[in-house]
Amino acid sequence: MWDAIVVGGGLAGCIAGIRAAQRGKKVLIVTEGVGTLYNFSGIFDYGDVERLREVPKHPYTLFDSQAIAQGQNFVQEICPEYVVNEKRQFAFTVLGTVRQGDLMPSSMVLPDRQEQGEFVLLVPEGLKDFFPETVVANMAREFPGWLVSAEKIQVEALAAWTRLGKNVSSIDYAAIWRSKEGQKVLANKIEELNRQRQVAGKSPRKVVVVLPSLVKEYYDASRTKPYGNEWSLPVLEMSSFVPSPHGRYFAEYLKHRVTDWGGEVMIGARVLALNGELTSGSKARECQELIVQSMGKSLSLRGRKIILATGGLLGGGIKVGMERKSIREGVLDLPLFVPQEWSKPQFFAAQPFAQIGVETDQFMRPLDPASGQVVWDNVHVIGRMLAHWDPWTQKCGGGVSVTSGYAAAELI
Numbered sequence: 001m002w003d004a005i006v007v008g009g010g011l012a013g014c015i016a017g018i019r020a021a022q023r024g025k026k027v028l029i030v031t032e033g034v035g036t037l038y039n040f041s042g043i044f045d046y047g048d049v050e051r052l053r054e055v056p057k058h059p060y061t062l063f064d065s066q067a068i069a070q071g072q073n074f075v076q077e078i079c080p081e082y083v084v085n086e087k088r089q090f091a092f093t094v095l096g097t098v099r100q101g102d103l104m105p106s107s108m109v110l111p112d113r114q115e116q117g118e119f120v121l122l123v124p125e126g127l128k129d130f131f132p133e134t135v136v137a138n139m140a141r142e143f144p145g146w147l148v149s150a151e152k153i154q155v156e157a158l159a160a161w162t163r164l165g166k167n168v169s170s171i172d173y174a175a176i177w178r179s180k181e182g183q184k185v186l187a188n189k190i191e192e193l194n195r196q197r198q199v200a201g202k203s204p205r206k207v208v209v210v211l212p213s214l215v216k217e218y219y220d221a222s223r224t225k226p227y228g229n230e231w232s233l234p235v236l237e238m239s240s241f242v243p244s245p246h247g248r249y250f251a252e253y254l255k256h257r258v259t260d261w262g263g264e265v266m267i268g269a270r271v272l273a274l275n276g277e278l279t280s281g282s283k284a285r286e287c288q289e290l291i292v293q294s295m296g297k298s299l300s301l302r303g304r305k306i307i308l309a310t311g312g313l314l315g316g317g318i319k320v321g322m323e324r325k326s327i328r329e330g331v332l333d334l335p336l337f338v339p340q341e342w343s344k345p346q347f348f349a350a351q352p353f354a355q356i357g358v359e360t361d362q363f364m365r366p367l368d369p370a371s372g373q374v375v376w377d378n379v380h381v382i383g384r385m386l387a388h389w390d391p392w393t394q395k396c397g398g399g400v401s402v403t404s405g406y407a408a409a410e411l412i
């Protein structure tokens with residue numbers, strides 16, 4: 001019998017799995033895919049936590065400030081390059097605009113605008129969906145007083161693709177920068193830029209190289225960080241856009257961290273249902289068995305605790321049919337909070353459907369909204385499946401997932 005089975009291997013499920021394994025629990029993550037992790041920009045958004053804790057039923061109201069801080073510290077423990085700044089910190093997006101972020105790798109944090117430096121944007125040859133003129137113009141607007149220029153960089157391994165007219169994705173380039181060949185090209189280019197500026201005798205200005213598709217954080221399967229050597233100029237990462245190299249490496253990294261601590265991960269497996277019985281003296285049921293579909297076979301698994309981390313509408317945890325009443329939670333058919341009005345006509349408005357999810361008690365056990373009763377005793381719901389929040393307008397996607405995932409692991 002597992003101490004806990006986590007259903008879903010997105011951000012919330014992985015954080016729960018890593019923390020449970022670190023606590024010495026026998027834990028298994030069963031997941032169909034990686035959920036929205038491959039879209040992760042590299043930056044954790046927490047939002048205005050204190051204000052959101054005042055919003056009725058928001059998931060942050062389930063946790064005190066200490067629990068929220070514990071989750072954040074845990075991210076820094078497993079990703080040591082991630083930094084938090086009390087005064088707000090910013091990173092470049094791939095458009096050259098500036099984005100705030102609550103927890104981000106130190107190699108993304110923008111310098112102080114007052115410093116009056118120089119940015120050199122390295123433009124990887126043939127990089128798909130990257131528009132250097134726009135990026136340079138945006139960077140110059142964001143940092144008035146800084147010099148901004150662009151320089152091409154080419155890697156032989158990908159040059160043949162560009163000669164054939166094939167675009168190279170940011171995922172391809174991220175892999176190249178992590179390879180020996182890519183690192184050599186990068187080091188030579190940066191050294192050349194440094195030398196040019198020294199010869200020109202220009203530089204009381206600080207020179208910062210900016211490179212899209214660079215992912216410095218997260219070691220790989222061989223447990224080594226890809227970048228050993230420091231470069232002769234500081235190099236800034238840009239936050240990712242889909243397809244996100246940060247999301248891709250981060251997803252792999254999280255899986256390694258689960259197994260590093262002795263946890264197990266079953267990928268490509270779909271939990272079809274949980275079976276359980278009413279517990280004596282209670283109206284709640286206790287889950288005794290999970291039915292899992294994997295490689296065409298059905299398995300039965302048993303766990304003392306079940307952590308439901310199947311995501312929301314986008315993660316696959318909530319199923320929607322053609323009719324409004326056909327919306328359902330996909331594993332346990334848990335009662336869902338569904339707002340009266342689903343959507344607003346204004347595209348950028350807070351959309352009511354974002355609030356769809358499962359209501360819980362303070363231990364994240366699912367409730368029947370009509371009666372307020374706990375419906376499953378040993379099931380805890382985390383991440384995007386929780387009701388009453390909106391990662392887009394409240395900018396707290398990573399924060400809610402990390403906080404609830406960490407807190408659930410403490411309950412095992």
Ligand SMILES: Cc1cc2nc3c(=O)[nH]c(=O)nc-3n(C[C@H](O)[C@H](O)[C@H](O)COP(=O)(O)OP(=O)(O)OC[C@H]3O[C@@H](n4cnc5c(N)ncnc54)[C@H](O)[C@@H]3O)c2cc1C
Pocket residue numbers: 007008009010011012013030031032033034035036037039040041042043044045046269270271272309310311312314315316317330331382383384385391396397398399401
């Ligand atoms: C495009 C996009 C970009 C985002 N970027 C950021 C960002 O940069 N920073 C930030 O802080 N937040 C970001 N967010 C928000 C944040 O990623 C989400 O809040 C968070 O990922 C939700 O995590 P989750 O683990 O709850 O769900 P998900 O990531 O959706 O994971 C759900 C998991 O459950 C699995 N699953 C579903 N059903 C089953 C089943 N029956 N059996 C087995 N497995 C199942 C899925 O395969 C998946 O692995 C972004 C969200 C989106 C959609």
